[in-house]
Amino acid sequence: MTATETHVDVHDEHDHPSDSQYVIIALILAALTAIEILMFVFEEDLPRSGVKLGLIFLMVVKFWIVGAYFMHLKFDKPILWQLFVAGLLLAVAVYFIMMSAFEFSFWNDGFEDQGLPGGGS
Amino acid sequence: MASATVAVEHDEDHGHAETNTGISNNKLAMWLFLSSDCLLFGALISSFLLYRTNIGDNNTGYDSPFDVFDIPFTSLSSFVLLMSSLTMVLSLSAVNRDDERAGRIWMMTTAFLGMVFIGGQVFEFTEFYQVYGLGYSTNTWTSAFYTLTGFHGVHVSVGILMLLGTVFGTRKSGLGKGKSETVELVGLYWHFVDIVWVIIFTVIYLIPIG
Amino acid sequence: MAIVERPLAIGAGDDAVPVVDRPLGDLTRPKISGTWKDWLSTVDHKKIGIMYGVAAMFFFVIGGAEALLIRIQLATPNGTLLSPEVYNQVFTMHGVTMIFLVIMPLAAAFANYLLPLQIGARDVAFPRMNALSFWVFLFGGLFLNSAWLLGGGADGGWFNYAPNSSVTFSPSHGIDFYALGLQITGIASLVSAINLITTVLNMRPKGMSLFRMPVFTWMNLVVQFLLLFAVPVISVALFELTFDRLFGANFFNTEAGADPLLWQHLFWIFGHPEVYILILPSFGIISEVIPTFSRKPIFGYSFMVFSGIAIGFMGWGVWAHHMFVSGIGPISVAAFSLSTMFIAVPTGVKILNWLATIWGGRLRFTTAMLFAVGVVSMFTIGGLSGVTHSIAPADTQQTDTYYIVAHFHYVIFGGALLGIFSGFYFWWPKMFGYMLNERIGKWNFWLQIVGFNVTFGPMHILGLQGMSRRIDTYDASFGFEFWNLVASIGSFIIAAGIAIFFWNISYSRKQWKKAGMPNPGPDPWDARSLEWMTASPTPEHNFDEEIVVESLDEFWHRKYGYDENNNVVRIATAEEVAQDGSNTNVHLPSPSYFPIVLALGLPIIAYGLIYSLWLCIPGAALLIYGFVGWIFEHPDDPNAAHDHHDEHGDGDEPDALDAPADDAGADDEAELVAAGTETEADNG
Amino acid sequence: MTPTFTSARKVGRLLAVVAASIVLTACAGDAELDTLNDLAGPEAQAIDRFMNWILLVSYVVFAIVLGITMYAWKNFRIKTDEYEEGDWPEQIHGNTKAELAWTAAPAIILAIVGVFTISLHSSLNSADSNQINVLVGGENVSWEPEIVVVGQQWWWEYQYHFGDVELTAQRIENLPTPDITTATQMVIPVGQEIELEITSRDVIHSHWIPSLNGKRDAVPGRQSAPWKIEADRPGVFFGQCTEFCGLSHSRMRMQVIALPMEEFQEWVTAQMQGVPLEPETQAYVEALVAGEVPSPETAEQRAVATFRGKCASCHLMEGVADDLWSEEAVADQLVAGAAPNLTHFSSRTTFAGGIRNVWDVETGEFNQNDLREWLANPADIKANFTDPVSDDDSRMRGMPNLGLSTQEIDDLVALLEATGPKPSMDIIEQTGVEG
Ligand code: HEA
Ligand code: HEA
Ligand code: CUA
Numbered sequence A: 001m002t003a004t005e006t007h008v009d010v011h012d013e014h015d016h017p018s019d020s021q022y023v024i025i026a027l028i029l030a031a032l033t034a035i036e037i038l039m040f041v042f043e044e045d046l047p048r049s050g051v052k053l054g055l056i057f058l059m060v061v062k063f064w065i066v067g068a069y070f071m072h073l074k075f076d077k078p079i080l081w082q083l084f085v086a087g088l089l090l091a092v093a094v095y096f097i098m099m100s101a102f103e104f105s106f107w108n109d110g111f112e113d114q115g116l117p118g119g120g121s
Numbered sequence B: 001m002a003s004a005t006v007a008v009e010h011d012e013d014h015g016h017a018e019t020n021t022g023i024s025n026n027k028l029a030m031w032l033f034l035s036s037d038c039l040l041f042g043a044l045i046s047s048f049l050l051y052r053t054n055i056g057d058n059n060t061g062y063d064s065p066f067d068v069f070d071i072p073f074t075s076l077s078s079f080v081l082l083m084s085s086l087t088m089v090l091s092l093s094a095v096n097r098d099d100e101r102a103g104r105i106w107m108m109t110t111a112f113l114g115m116v117f118i119g120g121q122v123f124e125f126t127e128f129y130q131v132y133g134l135g136y137s138t139n140t141w142t143s144a145f146y147t148l149t150g151f152h153g154v155h156v157s158v159g160i161l162m163l164l165g166t167v168f169g170t171r172k173s174g175l176g177k178g179k180s181e182t183v184e185l186v187g188l189y190w191h192f193v194d195i196v197w198v199i200i201f202t203v204i205y206l207i208p209i210g
Numbered sequence C: 001m002a003i004v005e006r007p008l009a010i011g012a013g014d015d016a017v018p019v020v021d022r023p024l025g026d027l028t029r030p031k032i033s034g035t036w037k038d039w040l041s042t043v044d045h046k047k048i049g050i051m052y053g054v055a056a057m058f059f060f061v062i063g064g065a066e067a068l069l070i071r072i073q074l075a076t077p078n079g080t081l082l083s084p085e086v087y088n089q090v091f092t093m094h095g096v097t098m099i100f101l102v103i104m105p106l107a108a109a110f111a112n113y114l115l116p117l118q119i120g121a122r123d124v125a126f127p128r129m130n131a132l133s134f135w136v137f138l139f140g141g142l143f144l145n146s147a148w149l150l151g152g153g154a155d156g157g158w159f160n161y162a163p164n165s166s167v168t169f170s171p172s173h174g175i176d177f178y179a180l181g182l183q184i185t186g187i188a189s190l191v192s193a194i195n196l197i198t199t200v201l202n203m204r205p206k207g208m209s210l211f212r213m214p215v216f217t218w219m220n221l222v223v224q225f226l227l228l229f230a231v232p233v234i235s236v237a238l239f240e241l242t243f244d245r246l247f248g249a250n251f252f253n254t255e256a257g258a259d260p261l262l263w264q265h266l267f268w269i270f271g272h273p274e275v276y277i278l279i280l281p282s283f284g285i286i287s288e289v290i291p292t293f294s295r296k297p298i299f300g301y302s303f304m305v306f307s308g309i310a311i312g313f314m315g316w317g318v319w320a321h322h323m324f325v326s327g328i329g330p331i332s333v334a335a336f337s338l339s340t341m342f343i344a345v346p347t348g349v350k351i352l353n354w355l356a357t358i359w360g361g362r363l364r365f366t367t368a369m370l371f372a373v374g375v376v377s378m379f380t381i382g383g384l385s386g387v388t389h390s391i392a393p394a395d396t397q398q399t400d401t402y403y404i405v406a407h408f409h410y411v412i413f414g415g416a417l418l419g420i421f422s423g424f425y426f427w428w429p430k431m432f433g434y435m436l437n438e439r440i441g442k443w444n445f446w447l448q449i450v451g452f453n454v455t456f457g458p459m460h461i462l463g464l465q466g467m468s469r470r471i472d473t474y475d476a477s478f479g480f481e482f483w484n485l486v487a488s489i490g491s492f493i494i495a496a497g498i499a500i501f502f503w504n505i506s507y508s509r510k511q512w513k514k515a516g517m518p519n520p521g522p523d524p525w526d527a528r529s530l531e532w533m534t535a536s537p538t539p540e541h542n543f544d545e546e547i548v549v550e551s552l553d554e555f556w557h558r559k560y561g562y563d564e565n566n567n568v569v570r571i572a573t574a575e576e577v578a579q580d581g582s583n584t585n586v587h588l589p590s591p592s593y594f595p596i597v598l599a600l601g602l603p604i605i606a607y608g609l610i611y612s613l614w615l616c617i618p619g620a621a622l623l624i625y626g627f628v629g630w631i632f633e634h635p636d637d638p639n640a641a642h643d644h645h646d647e648h649g650d651g652d653e654p655d656a657l658d659a660p661a662d663d664a665g666a667d668d669e670a671e672l673v674a675a676g677t678e679t680e681a682d683n684g
Numbered sequence D: 001m002t003p004t005f006t007s008a009r010k011v012g013r014l015l016a017v018v019a020a021s022i023v024l025t026a027c028a029g030d031a032e033l034d035t036l037n038d039l040a041g042p043e044a045q046a047i048d049r050f051m052n053w054i055l056l057v058s059y060v061v062f063a064i065v066l067g068i069t070m071y072a073w074k075n076f077r078i079k080t081d082e083y084e085e086g087d088w089p090e091q092i093h094g095n096t097k098a099e100l101a102w103t104a105a106p107a108i109i110l111a112i113v114g115v116f117t118i119s120l121h122s123s124l125n126s127a128d129s130n131q132i133n134v135l136v137g138g139e140n141v142s143w144e145p146e147i148v149v150v151g152q153q154w155w156w157e158y159q160y161h162f163g164d165v166e167l168t169a170q171r172i173e174n175l176p177t178p179d180i181t182t183a184t185q186m187v188i189p190v191g192q193e194i195e196l197e198i199t200s201r202d203v204i205h206s207h208w209i210p211s212l213n214g215k216r217d218a219v220p221g222r223q224s225a226p227w228k229i230e231a232d233r234p235g236v237f238f239g240q241c242t243e244f245c246g247l248s249h250s251r252m253r254m255q256v257i258a259l260p261m262e263e264f265q266e267w268v269t270a271q272m273q274g275v276p277l278e279p280e281t282q283a284y285v286e287a288l289v290a291g292e293v294p295s296p297e298t299a300e301q302r303a304v305a306t307f308r309g310k311c312a313s314c315h316l317m318e319g320v321a322d323d324l325w326s327e328e329a330v331a332d333q334l335v336a337g338a339a340p341n342l343t344h345f346s347s348r349t350t351f352a353g354g355i356r357n358v359w360d361v362e363t364g365e366f367n368q369n370d371l372r373e374w375l376a377n378p379a380d381i382k383a384n385f386t387d388p389v390s391d392d393d394s395r396m397r398g399m400p401n402l403g404l405s406t407q408e409i410d411d412l413v414a415l416l417e418a419t420g421p422k423p424s425m426d427i428i429e430q431t432g433v434e435g
């Protein structure tokens, strides 16, 4: 299929959520934020890695909701989604590797005790 | 071998020549820009993470950023920014309905919420500086923190200007269905700034160290 | 400015149409004046491409002169031509100039000129933004070089490692110029990347599917994506550096506990994709030249495309091979060593496909072809030395020696630059309507390739003999003197070759004028892609009518077909197929002064940051002025649009406020919106 | 003979000449920093052996590419300027099998190369735990040979910490006082694997002794995995700072002197002693330290007075001005926060970042001329940066012109010559630099 054959109307309004649906989505986002803050408050009582993973999970979910619904990625042409995710994943991957390189740069963890960069988090 | 001449049809609603992807040039360009901006914020966030624990340098008297963060306050301004995404999307929806008045009101609300957020950030910065003595050059932590949140703040401010510009710039020509793409683009930018804050809020303010 | 003249659009009846000055006043809509002033306001992708080329060649002479100074200094042991202080500035500025102000803009020159033509479009997606990119680049480059007149250039090496780049260790303003200058040119690249990607994705005519695009277009698309993602990374690094130097931030202040490797990571995350940004356009060029002069289609088109994508993709996972000895830790070193090696695989696919293309062809060694084949073998040398670096243990001996210098000159000069010269000879008639002299061209080629090998070949030996890079002298006892002298001689052979190129331009032009300017015709080389399907030099509106594409190498297929024995037979001549460029009924985007005005604001702000913040005010004022003017100026001059056939069919009186009036936030993102309605250029 | 044949022969001859000249220079033995010949370190030798294989692979790959090009040039080239109408070769668009073949072949070659790379890499990065016994101050100490290497603009410092000191992953300012501190020349025992803890006090440098092993950057505030060197024979091995570090980067050189174990022990013993001052000078110093202000009488006393007045805020010379020297005092003067330890200056053979001889290579005399020139104005010999860093930071990068009088210079030269012990003539000859 050539690209020019894919002429589809720019918008298909019917797919968009209605205003009330938007409000519900926002309420969900608010609820997720509330859970995040609760996790922060009760951080001491929860397993450390659980808090971290949970917060990251909620972050990703919020990110996805805003992107998919408010930014219409879910309803738009897939290429937009692909382009954006390309940049996003590239950023995540590259900087994750970079941060790991900082972590791995020492044989032992001696630097951590001295509060030096790379030893933290 | 004559080549065929093709009359180019126009989409009256949007005033654009049809494109191969079916997406207007402007929208495609905006998305490209946003995906590029991911790399920008990624670099800023990683720089901050590298110096995340270095707040104790230069004898500030604090061992951890959580000694200075005011999480309830920041949560509130995060919430405000999150809700501004809702008002933004309601504005677009109104404009799509050709409901100019509602479109303007929601857009102004969005801008207002954005300003509240910026106000909160200004307050936080002053607090850090005056109460805790954390200046831009105090240590690596402050430099990274102010730079990251500052860049985000600049993005929000630009967004506010874009919103106000759209509201006031269309006084004569109207803000009806014909402007739906303009509003959509401003909205995309605005939501992006919001999701960047979703990340910053979690990674910088909430996730515990160690 | 009240001269009443015809705007850019080529109207049928050429009556002068009175033009009402825009309400904004001072900058009236620029008119075609037929003088150099047109160049300041042009939004034509072809003129912009040519300006990129001219500016880059100007910087090339500067960067080349710096190279010659280096070579004179190093010709003998204990050279005294340059003091260490000046030497450090010279090699730094040489590297920065060559990479950011020569090869990148030369590639941009070809991309700008050719991308719309190759996909059969009228212009790029955002013509004014295209002009903006060019002016921002030019002013950024001039700003960077103005450091020479203001106390000396940057002296930290082109990758400018922290903390040597801090004020403590480099108190002059050179590095401020580096940081701000590259920031500015980065904006240019980013804007242009967004513009060109949009163009390629959105503005192809009927039938031109992605996999019918020429390899050149494909490679440039990959490059623009690399820029899109790589530029923000160096932007952040440069911001951090600037804030450190000017506002006392601590990103690289080791006394405050900063980690200097942060700069290295950020720089090379940008820097390695950058080297593919330098080479891929050239790969694209020779992928057009080689098939044409072999009389064969490119071998393995889809593999060519996918290997280019693969190179671009893999290029993101190898950056730390520049840091094998920085102490990033054995695990990281091992991982990056392996990932680097495997880039040789897609690159090898390309090399072998070119060889397969010439295999069994009818090779015509024109100058363009010589340069292209030169690239194939010379780049291979550089690529193979790259593989020897990728072996981390071996690289501990090689890094920061002349062996590295040899590697990257082989890939950049032997790959990127030779490819660009191939492009010059190939597309010159298309761009300027006359051919470069082939006999002189061959002199040009041979001097350049011999000089190049004599210069950089010995550097392999020097490096393995232990000669460090970035040293302003060496002792005779090191045994470096013989090969250094050879290399220095070689560099002057290169200079002679390049001087001959410049001479060729003017000589050929004179000959052509003398001979009564015979036109080379639309298709002087019997080539394959769409840009040859219109007159030479390309008419302002590119194509008279939209070309409906039915296959890869569309133009060739319109000229030739196959008989029953599968032999190639001509079905039409180029002249029959090509458009003659006579359509005058094309509406083109109107010229504008605002791109240049807006761009001019940036270096002024940058000077302000360095010398006195007060200067930022006029700079920002100019920026805002350009910006607001831009928004309120409709991309199409209404007066131009309505006095003849209007292709838009939408007769709307363009309202100044049509464009979204976002404000003077002066950030790129706002400009995107501002460019709001600039899309009509494509309906050819 | 066809014309193409001649041109092919020409090319062949050209290639032969190039190859011959490469071989010839590769054999030239006078290159002090050579990475190919006369390698003395097992690590460097292993790298070199591996490199030979890699180069071979590269030559073969290049020969294939060039060979195909040359063959095509010879056989497929048309001699006319223009194509003849209708002269078309077969139009081949590609061949998937061929593509797969030339994707797979390099991948396989590289996979093999990769395996060997990783194995060499891990052997270079693992240390064995050899112990040797050294006599330190009369005591027998078991030492796992480990040397701290510190780069600064523009010279190298080497610190020896004998005994059981934890050096790994320590920042330089947290290290205890070393037993021996020397500059520009590292002395090591032969046949022992030495771990180098490489770091920096200002910008990034890179420590490189080509004939022993590859290089490793000296990064301020960081000390990464140790890097090792080993010399399998006694001798002198030259090095050069290879990470660009500013003004005098090209003049930041160093040498490793590998000595048999007994000589190394002698060297250690000598280095543990103070400066051999004349008894009356010693008394003079003691008086000064006690706070008296006697006037100098002998040349050596004058030299001591000058040293204490002009040099001691940066340089340490044990037994002469210990009371005036402190790390903080140096840090107030110099960005790097260190200047070479001069206690055993004349036991070394080069100075000024390894670009001048301390002892004349021919005569074995003390090289007074260069030292005088240096003391008169260091920047004449090695570009320096002795302006204060900025208005509110008066530190310098390099040794300033101290405005010494001729008399003062004479005295100091004599004092420096006396620091000793003088190295053997053999070492002086081998370490001699041009300059
Ligand atoms: C145009 C620019 C360009 C290109 C294309 C490349 C391509 C490659 N480069 Fe290069 N590189 C630079 C520009 C470039 N480089 C620059 C400027 C520097 C120095 C920066 C500085 O320090 O100032 C540098 C430095 C550099 C280093 C760091 C050296 C150091 O400082 O210690 C390394 C290390 O791995 C490296 C590796 C490679 C590799 C593996 C490739 C590969 O992409 C090459 C692949 C190609 C081939 C291998 C040839 C063709 C393949 C075949 C014929 C198939 C068969 C091959 C095999 C089986 C091996 N390069
Ligand atoms: C695009 C890349 C590019 C190109 C094309 C070149 C081209 C050349 N370079 Fe390159 N070079 C770099 C990129 C490039 N370089 C980089 C990135 C570095 C690293 C910098 C660093 O370490 O930070 C470097 C470093 C570098 C060094 C090492 C310096 C050092 O480490 O101390 C040397 C040394 O010989 C050198 C030489 C040359 C020469 C002789 C040419 C020649 O090919 C130039 C030929 C061109 C001309 C000669 C100009 C045109 C001539 C005329 C118009 C004739 C008339 C004019 C006059 C006679 C003035 N370069
Ligand atoms: Cu120290 Cu270069």
Ligand SMILES: [Cu+2]
Binding pocket: C271, C272, C275, C318, C319, C321, C322
């Ligand atoms: Cu690289």
